[in-house]
Amino acid sequence: MTTSTYLRARSTEQKEERRRHLLHTARLLLLEIPDVHDFGINELSRCAQMTKSNVYRYFESSEAVLLTVLVEEFMIWHTELRAALGRGARHRGTIEHIARAFSATMAARPLLCRLTSVFPSILERNVSAERMVGFKQGLLNIRKETALDFHNCMPSISACAFEKFIHQALPLLIGLWPLSNPGEVAAQVMARPDLAALRYDFRRDLEEGLLMLLRSRLSE
Incomplete structure (x- = not known):
């Protein structure tokens, strides 16, 4: 799956699934990153295979x-x-x-x-x-x-x-x-x-x- 094929979620269930996917990806990233200061939306979107604009639909910032x-x-x-x-x-x-x-x-x-x-x-x-x-x-x-x-x-x-x-x-x-x-x-x-x-x-x-x-x- 790539960012170009990751379609926008429409239903409530799809949105929640997308949100859970982002949080799961964030957890995996945090296991690899020794310093939480290095955690950012760019890396999250890349690892989650979503565009930054899609990530911002669920979370307004990395914080x-x-x-x-x-x-x-x-x-x-x-x-x-x-x-x-x-x-x-x-x-x-x-x-x-x-x-x-x-x-x-x-x-x-x-x-x-x-x-x-x-x-x-x-x-x-x-x-x-x-x-x-x-x-x-x-x-x-x-x-x-x-x-x-x-x-x-x-x-x-x-x-x-x-x-x-x-x-x-x-x-x-x-x-x-x-x-x-x-x-x-x-x-x-x-x-x-x-x-x-x-x-x-x-x-x-x-x-x-x-x-x-x-x-x-x-x-x-």
């Missing part, structure tokens, strides 16, 4: 594509987190269990972490207010559902308190990912034994940070 992928990643993560919370009966109902499930499932989705780390500074640019509202509402819904899952796991902490916990955990995640995944030169420098104290381990440090936040919730 809009990435925001949509990010929301979908959060939804997948939420499903995996819920399953993780249901495991480990011995430690279930403790803040240690919640922090461990949170950090483990997040670390298992590097694309989610990559996109989350840049959404305030990069992805929330060059998108319409309508697209931004949809993105924010999607995040808010996931946060509320996750807070309820945490509350069901540990009823001694209210869902409202868990919402505040998640609100505070997001900046921690945004900061830790790039610190734990430095560029090539920085990674070589950080491999020096005398600089070991400056290294970050994403999963370990995220879990420790989450525990600190949860302990602060318990002390209120």
